[in-house]
Amino acid sequence: MVVLLYDEQGERRDKFSTKPLDSKYGKQSYVVNDMAFSPDSTKIAIGQSDNIIFVYRIGEDWGDKKAICNKFVQTSAVTCLLWPAEHAIVYGLVDGKVRLANTQTNKSSTIYGTESCVVSLASNISAKGVLSGHADGTVVRYFFDDEGSGESQGKLLIHPCPPYALAWGANSIMVGGCDKKVVAYGREGHILQTFDYTRDRTEREFTVAATSPSGQSVVFGSYDRLRVFNWAPRRGVWDEAKPKEIVNLYTITSLAWKKDGSRLCAGTLCGGVELFDCCLRRTIYKNKFEMTYVGLSQVIVRNLSTGTRVVLKSYYGYEIEEVKIMGKDRYLVAHTSETLLLGDLLSNKLSEVPWPGSGGNEKFFFENETVCMIFNAGELSLVEYSNNEILGSVRTEFMNPHLISVRINERKQRGVEDNKKLAYLIDIKTIAVVDLAGGFNLGTLSHDSKIDWLELNETGRKLLFRDKKLRVRKKPQHPEGLLERERGRKAERGE
Template identity: 80%
Template sequence: MQLKHLRTLLSPQDGAAKVTCMAWSQNNAKFAVCTVDRVVLLYDEHGERRDKFSTKPADMKYGRKSYMVKGMAFSPDSTKIAIGQTDNIIYVYKIGEDDKKVICNKFIQTSAVTCLQWPAEHIIVFGLAEGKVRLANTKTNKSSTIYGTDSYVVSLTTNSSGKGILSGHADGTIVRYFFDDEGSGESQGKLVNHPCPPYALAWATNSIVAAGCDSRIVAYGKEGHVLQTFDYSRDPQEREFTTAAASPGGQSVVLGSYDRLRVLNWSPRRSIWEEAKPKEIANLYTVTALAWKRDGSRLCAGTLCGGVEQFDCCLRRSVYKNKFELTSVGPSQVIVKNLSSGTRVVLKSHYGYEVEEVKILGKERYLVAHTSDTLLLGDLNTNRLSEVAWQGSGGNEKYFFENENVCMIFNAGELTLVEYGSNDTLGSVRTEFMNPHLISVRINERRQRGMEDNKKLAYLVDIKTIAIVDLTGGYNIGTISHESRVDWLELNETGHKLLFRDRKLRVRRVTKALAIESLEDVVLPAARDC
C-alpha cells in the first residue's frame, strides 16, 4: 500500500485546533469532519465541501462550549450520523443533500462518551469514561451495557464484517466481543494487556494491531499472542502513536504519530506484516484522526492544528484497453473504473485471498478474476458481484455471458452456473455440448403465485436427449428423447414449457407434463433465425 498526497481538504490553523473525529459514509458519497469547535463539515466523495452543521449540548444551561465531540459514525444506509459527546450524550442526526439536519434519536449516558462505532443497522456501539462499552438501539431508542470494566475506554474498533468489536482501555487492556463470531470459534472477553494505553487500535484480517505512547507497534494473533513488534522507541524522530485505521479489506494498517504516517501491509505469502516506506510530512504535527474510504481508495488524516489531508491509496494501477482503470487498493481488492462514465465497481475477495489478473469480457460488461481458491465474477451494469469456491484449472475455462442473470462456465466437460450477486454456485452438470443455443436458463423471470424461487435449466445430455433440471431443488424434472439431432432449444419465462428444433428444421413444444406436441413442418421465424 502506497500513500500519495492528493489535496488539503481543510487548511490547518496557526495554533491548536484539533480535528477530534472523522468518518466516511458506507456508500462512499459523504465524508464528515468534526473540529474542536464542535461543527461537523460534510464533504462529497470528490473532496468538495457541501454542508456543515453545529452540534448541540445536552443541556443549554452549561453553554455551547461545555463539551467536545469524541466519536462520529455514519449509519450503514448512509442517511444518518451519530455524534458522541463528552457531556454524556449521543445524538443521531438525519441528514440529506439539502434537508435540514434533524435529531431523530438521543441517548443520555452516565459519563462522557469517549469513542463510537456504528457497525450494523440500528446498533451503535460506544465506550464511556467510566469503562463501560454500551449499545444504543436506534429502533427502540434504548441503550444497554455490553460489558463493563473499571478503566477509561480510549479506543474502539470493529472487524471488517462489523460483527465483532475491540475496545482498548487506559490500563492497557484490550477486550473482544462478538455479536456473531461467524463460525471462527474465537474467544470473547479480555484478550491481552498491552504495555500502554492502546490509543492506536486496528482490527485487521489476520491480526490485531495496537500502539500507544511507548512508540512500539505490536501485532497480536487471534488469541492475544504476540506475532510481531515494531520498536521505534530509540528513534529520536518518532513520538507516540495517537490513532490507527485498518483498510476496508483488512490487509493494510496506517498509524498516525507526529509528522508521520506509518503503513503496515500484510504479506499473504509470508504471513507477516511488512512495513512500507513511512509517509513523512513536515509541519503536519500530531495526527489526531484517521478515516478510510469504504472502497479503500482514499485515506484522510486530521491533525492537531485542524488540518485535514487526503491521500490516494493503491498498490498498483493500470489501464485496460483505454476504457477501464484498474486500481489495486490491497491484495484482495480491486476498483474497476469506467473512464468514460466514471462509474466504479469494487471487486473484493471476502476471504482475503489475493486477486490475480482481472479480465473484462462479454462486450466489456462482465468481470472475471481468479484467486488461489475462488473465482470472482461481476456485472458492471448492475454491480452484482459473486465469489464462489473454485479450484484452478490452468485457465482453460470458457465463459458465456448470453444470459444477463447467470454466468455459464464450461471446463473439461462440466457446465457450472453462477448467478450474479450470489456467492454459491447455482448448479453444475456434465455435458459435451456447450453452445448458448443448446443451453437455456431461466431465473425468476416472471413472478408466480406460491413460488418464491423459480430457477430452471435445460441442456443436452447427448445429441438427441434433453434434460430439464430444477436448480433450486437440485433435482431432475425429466428428460426428453428425440429421434433426430437437436440444434436449438429454449425454455419459456416460467420454465414450464420447452421449445426445441432438430436438424430437419422441425420444431417441438414440450409442456410441463412433458407431453410432446408436433407442429408438423412449421418452423417459427425466431427459431429459424437461431
C-alpha cells in the same frame, strides 16, 4: 463547536453547530471527543466530554436541514464511539463502561464494564464484533455475532501501554501506543509480530489506527508520519510499506477510510485535514475502464464514459489476479487462488464462488443475463449473478449457447417460488432437463436425429428443439411427460 462537511473531493459543502448538554454552561464548556457516520451516512453521532451523545440527522443532500434526532445522557464523559449497525451505536466512557445506544428506541444499555477508562474502540470487517482498549493496557473483545468463528469473548490481552491505536484486521489485531511499538496479536491474544521503533529518534507515540474496509491494510498515525501495514496472505504475515512522512503535520489524532478503500482521511492536532488517494496500482482497460487496485483483495472498476463504479471484492480476502471485462463490456471476470469472481456491471450484481486450481482455461458465455455459463474440462457450471454458490454443474461436451437453455424465475407462477430449469445435450441425440432449484433430473428425451438447437419456454414447462433435418419439435417438459414418453419408446422396442 462546529462540524464541517466535505465531499469526497475534499471540498467544503456544509456545516452545522453542536450544542452542550446544558446551555447555561456555554459553548466552550465541552469538547467533541469522537463522532461517526451512520451506516447509510444520513446521520452523525457526536460523543462529547459533557456526558452526552447527540445524533444529528444531516439528510441525503447538501443543504438539508440539520436536526437532533436522538440524545443519550451518560454518567461520565464519552471518549470514543462506533456506529457498526443500523440502529446501534457502541461507545466507551471515562468510567470504563462500554455501552450500546439504540437510535430506534432512544434507549442505552451497558454491554460490559471495566475499572479502566476506555481509550479506543475498533470493529471487525463485518461490524459484528467490537474491541475496546483501556488505559490499563487491557483489550476486551465482544461479539454481537461471532459468525461461527468460535472465538472467545471478554478480556483478550494486556498491552504494555494504553492501546490508543487499536485496529482489527482480517487476520489479526494490531495495537500501538506510547512505547513506539506496533504489535500484531493473533485471534486469541498471542503475539504474532512486533515492529519496534524505539531506536528511531524521529518516531513518537502512536495515537490512532484504522483498518481498511477489506481488512488487508492497517494505517497507524503518529507525529508527522503515517505507517502502513499490508497483510501478505501467502506468507501469513504483515509487511510494512514505506512510511508517509509529512513535515509540520504534527500529531495525527484521527483516521478514517472511505467505504470502498480508495481514500484515507487524516485529522491532526492543529486542525488540519489531509485526504490521501490509496491504491496499489491503477490501470486503464480497453481505453474504457479504470481499474484501481485499492488492496490485494479489492478492485474498483470505473466506466470512464459514464463515471459509474463497481467495487469488486473477495469476501474471503483472497488476492485478486487480473480482472477482465467480457461479454460486450458488461461482465466482470476475476480469479483468485481459490475462488472465481463474476459481476454484471449493468445491474451491479456480484458473485464469488469456490473455484480452486482451474488453470484459467475456462470458456465463459454471457448470452443469459441472469446466469453465467462456464465450460471447463467437459463440465458446464452455472453461476447466478449475486449468488455465492454454484447454481449447478453437469457433464456435457456440447458447449454451444444454442444447445443449452437456462430459465431463472423469468415468469411468476402460482404456487412456484423458485423456478430454475436447465436443458442441455447429454449426447448429440439426447436432451436432459434439470431442476436447478431442487438439484435433481426431471428426465431425458431421446431423438432419432442430431439436435442442433433447443430452447425452454419462460416457465420451463415446454421444450422446443430442432434437428439437423430442420424439423422443429415441441415436447412437454414435465417429468411425468418425459418419463411417459420414454416408457412408450422402450415398449415399442420390446424392452
